[in-house]
Amino acid sequence: MPDAPKDFSRLCVHTITTRPWSIEEAVGRYSKAGIRGITVWRQALEGRDASAAGRMIRDSGLSVVSLCRGGFFPSPTAKGRDEAVGENKRCIDQAAALGAPLIVLVCGAVPGQALEESRKQIRDGIAAVLDHASAAGVRLAIEPLHPMYADSRSAVNTMRQAREMRSLLGSPWLGVAVDLYHVWWDEDLEQEIAACGRDGSLFAFHICDWKTPTTDLLNDRGLMGEGCIPVRKIRGWVEAAGFNGFNEVEIFSTSRWATDQGAYLSEIQKAYLNHS
Amino acid sequence: MPDAPKDFSRLCVHTITTRPWSIEEAVGRYSKAGIRGITVWRQALEGRDASAAGRMIRDSGLSVVSLCRGGFFPSPTAKGRDEAVGENKRCIDQAAALGAPLIVLVCGAVPGQALEESRKQIRDGIAAVLDHASAAGVRLAIEPLHPMYADSRSAVNTMRQAREMRSLLGSPWLGVAVDLYHVWWDEDLEQEIAACGRDGSLFAFHICDWKTPTTDLLNDRGLMGEGCIPVRKIRGWVEAAGFNGFNEVEIFSTSRWATDQGAYLSEIQKAYLNHS
Numbered sequence: 001m002p003d004a005p006k007d008f009s010r011l012c013v014h015t016i017t018t019r020p021w022s023i024e025e026a027v028g029r030y031s032k033a034g035i036r037g038i039t040v041w042r043q044a045l046e047g048r049d050a051s052a053a054g055r056m057i058r059d060s061g062l063s064v065v066s067l068c069r070g071g072f073f074p075s076p077t078a079k080g081r082d083e084a085v086g087e088n089k090r091c092i093d094q095a096a097a098l099g100a101p102l103i104v105l106v107c108g109a110v111p112g113q114a115l116e117e118s119r120k121q122i123r124d125g126i127a128a129v130l131d132h133a134s135a136a137g138v139r140l141a142i143e144p145l146h147p148m149y150a151d152s153r154s155a156v157n158t159m160r161q162a163r164e165m166r167s168l169l170g171s172p173w174l175g176v177a178v179d180l181y182h183v184w185w186d187e188d189l190e191q192e193i194a195a196c197g198r199d200g201s202l203f204a205f206h207i208c209d210w211k212t213p214t215t216d217l218l219n220d221r222g223l224m225g226e227g228c229i230p231v232r233k234i235r236g237w238v239e240a241a242g243f244n245g246f247n248e249v250e251i252f253s254t255s256r257w258a259t260d261q262g263a264y265l266s267e268i269q270k271a272y273l274n275h276s
Numbered sequence: 277m278p279d280a281p282k283d284f285s286r287l288c289v290h291t292i293t294t295r296p297w298s299i300e301e302a303v304g305r306y307s308k309a310g311i312r313g314i315t316v317w318r319q320a321l322e323g324r325d326a327s328a329a330g331r332m333i334r335d336s337g338l339s340v341v342s343l344c345r346g347g348f349f350p351s352p353t354a355k356g357r358d359e360a361v362g363e364n365k366r367c368i369d370q371a372a373a374l375g376a377p378l379i380v381l382v383c384g385a386v387p388g389q390a391l392e393e394s395r396k397q398i399r400d401g402i403a404a405v406l407d408h409a410s411a412a413g414v415r416l417a418i419e420p421l422h423p424m425y426a427d428s429r430s431a432v433n434t435m436r437q438a439r440e441m442r443s444l445l446g447s448p449w450l451g452v453a454v455d456l457y458h459v460w461w462d463e464d465l466e467q468e469i470a471a472c473g474r475d476g477s478l479f480a481f482h483i484c485d486w487k488t489p490t491t492d493l494l495n496d497r498g499l500m501g502e503g504c505i506p507v508r509k510i511r512g513w514v515e516a517a518g519f520n521g522f523n524e525v526e527i528f529s530t531s532r533w534a535t536d537q538g539a540y541l542s543e544i545q546k547a548y549l550n551h552s
Binding site: 111112114115116146147148150151152157158161184185186187210211212213214215217227228230 | 387388390391392422423424426427428433434437460461462463486488489490491493503504506
């Protein structure tokens with residue numbers, strides 16, 4: 001088990017975690033709180049120039065850790081799949097302008113379409129944008145999503161699937177994002193993290209907690225320590241695999257979004273030190 | 277892909293599917309509708325004599341397919357684990373009195389307790405009741421539960437885990453229950469079903485559907501055809517593995533329970549013929 005974090009030098013917060021804040025407010029608040037990393041959700045950039053947003057972030061002493069999110073490759077029609085490839089290329093361009101070294105991919109799924117077909121479309125979609133990504137200097141990370149999202153959000157639901165897809169595509173620009181919410185239950189998690197470490201594909205580490213009871217499938221994530229995920233233990237596995245990037249707090253929570261975000265940010269920082 | 281079911285001779289309905297009905301009403305209605313199997317939830321037996329209930333069921337021309345549910349073995353205390361073993365033995369006695377040849381095990385989990393510890397406690401708990409089960413002539417089926425229930429309902433979340441636990445315990449009285457709601461997303465499902473078929477451990481097959489969106493983690497299951505699960509295709513895998521038991525409709529649905537259960541039962545039968 002690793003030691004508790006000593007400071008916030010490796011803490012990154014996703015803009016969606018404090019969704020009520022504009023990106024300008026989030027950057028100001030995170031920076032003032034001593035947080036050093038930010039992952040930007042695309043909706044936070046709406047109506048902004050990505051290059052200018054990137055400058056503002058760096059001028060505030062923050063690093064852009066990644067841009068969320070690309071993906072959603074599957075579609076029942078060729079036109080839909082082409083559009084998804086186009087949208088992912090625009091996302092790559094936006095990441096490059098922002099100065100984000102990484103895009104997290106929520107790979108996508110089509111309700112009622114066979115999962116193996118969606119996985120094939122995901123592979124094809126990623127393959128179609130990899131050159132664009134490498135030319136832009138932007139890495140892509142496949143984030144396996146919890147099986148409860150296999151119907152409509154991602155047909156990639158385990159670390160093994162993400163790692164195998166990455167191996168198959170064989171590009172150093174493609175890796176895996178480990179989000180504890182999605183994979184904490186997986187018996188093979190430790191060995192899969194180690195395997196990603198061995199092939200240099202462990203690109204991101206997202207933390208939060210799983211509450212009991214969970215009242216909403218999407219927007220009831222918990223703060224570290226509020227649930228059953230052994231966050232620190234798994235951080236140990238991730239670090240043993242050679243990962244030394246940011247610990248990214250990504251929490252969708254309707255109840256938290258309804259509270260004072262400044263107080264919430266303080267709670268996040270406390271939870272980060274005590275439970276991650 | 278197998279043919280559509282031709283009749284209701286292999287249709288079983290779980291009492292919880294039509295929860296508003298008493299067991300007496302459920303038995304009368306199922307029987308009149310030509311349904312031939314019933315799985316009894318223990319709460320439906322409250323205040324009844326299990327032997328008498330079993331006679332009533334058989335007199336109505338129905339087979340008791342299984343009793344739901346045993347399990348919930350893990351506990352942070354030895355006393356809690358002993359009590360769970362006692363409760364499971366009482367459940368076995370009740371199944372024997374009812375004339376149920378099988379108990380479905382929802383294995384249990386303790387929020388915050390390591391999943392590997394819960395799995396060990398599950399193995400120990402099952403091992404402690406297996407003799408009692410064989411003496412009573414009642415089989416036990418480990419039902420892997422969806423990973424979204426790993427926090428509090430079951431630390432056994434994949435077919436592989438269920439099958440491996442069954443192999444480890446090595447009893448012909450112990451097998452696996454395949455519930456599509458829990459395992460439909462699993463990339464290894466077909467091969468795991470085949471493996472269960474090879475070692476004679478495929479004891480039960482539960483059907484329903486996964487709706488998009490799903491609005492509640494527990495009580496928003498869909499009727500076959502309402503969601504994304506390829507029910508008929510997977511029934512083909514189950515039958516190819518040698519299973520020739522009942523297709524059990526197990527649906528928890530707050531919205532369905534609020535409707536007329538007679539009309540709902542007709543819908544279930546229609547969905548069974550058209551989508552399973």
